[in-house]
Amino acid sequence: MVDTEDQAQRSSQDRGSLESPGDEQNEGNQSKRIARTFTITVCLLLLLALCVFWLISYSSSQTLLQNQADRLGETLAIDAANRVTDPLIANDLISINVILGSLIEDSSIAEVAVLDVDDKLLSSSSSTREPPQPWLPFPMELSGLNGTYTAPITLADSTVGRVRLLLDLSYIEVHAVNNLIALSAAALGLILFAALTIWTYYQSFIGLPARLLAFSLHNVRHGEIETCPEPKADNELTSAIRQFNVTAEFLREHTFLDPFDAQQQDQNSPLPEAGIQDTTLLVVHLSNYHYLSSTSSNAARIKLLNKFYFSAAKISQLYNGEVANSTEDELVINFAAVQHQEEQAFYAICAGQLFLQLLSEIGEIDGRQINPKFRLAVHSGSAVDKLYSPLTQKASSLTGQTLDLARDICKACPDNALLISAAAFNHAGAGSRIEGEEFMELGDQEKTRTYLGLEPMSDYRVLLERQAAQLARLYQD
8 A cells, every 4th residue: 555655646746747737727628618518508408498488388377367367357247237237227326336336346357337328438436456566676567458348238138238347457467477587586596506416517427537537648658557446437438447447457467668767867867956936835734643653553553644645645636736745744735737826726725625525534444533633734935945856856845935834834723624824815716716714823023814714615515525535435445
């Protein structure tokens, strides 16, 4: 297991030489464009289907409600004609007014009138009831539908007048508007759910396996032939990874790729000069290492360190980092390979949050929890001097004020937490992509404000949980 971890660390350190930051950025942007295009296409199709559904339901409901209103209007007109027949023959206008007033009371009748045989108005009554309103203010003014219905007033097979009834049908329009509002809210919820589901599925089942496969292919170019972890899902990407693993096993048995000549050239090359670069560092420190060393067996300590190193190395590979410094209880990951400093800070914080997701898995040794305590710190700076490393035989070790301040922030961090400097917190998108609460200020002369990282935002929490589960399975395999 120690040999495997050493290979993983060398692979993460050599990753910057295998591909340029521009190529890595282009690949990431292309992958995001594919996921975004597919998500937008599915959302548009879903929106189109909901629009068609609304048109069909609107047409059918409008026809049904209109037919019901017509039958109701005719029935009310006939009933009103029967009720005013006797008062009309007796020329009792007071009784007619009382009957008409009772008809419009608490009903949808807007107006009812009694006409004689010459269509002269004898009596009428109008409703002062307010028409129904939609749930939300509508930008267009409703037309206010009305239906007119008449019924003759007959006596002994002769017509002595007729009743004209005006029925308020504005509730049909209001029903259509309310239906549109409810369907729009449902459509918005379904589109958001579909977009989140598709994006999460893509990142978990396509993005992570594709990045692992790409890293394995880059290792082949550098002379390290290793198989790629196969996801459990059986799809086209799994078939491609399976074919690559078969090819890798064949190359491992029938070819000899040794980077010894390249290492010889590096040994003969002149020592690198110190340089200055804009970078973001992630410091991971096992704060109770000495306590665990004195209270646990040597085998348990080795297993804990293997899990610690393996998880940190794989996380640095996922987020384009490079393990720069390593001691028994501390790892320093450099994210200078990322082109933009804002993305450096965001990747470093995501890597730290992913490491915190793995704490319970790292601390479980031989079926029991030994409770290791880790402190994580993220800091962005612009003055890191690179030193020549006898292990990698290139300029990969770090020193300088940025590293010193990152370690000071790590010392002030609570156990099993992530402490972020103000520079890294602002670069990563304070409040928009990363959430944190102000913790304390460090330094005697030049104060450095720090923020305690909170739980990942909902946009990234599901992705980090899935990545943590896959990395845990990867170590067990």
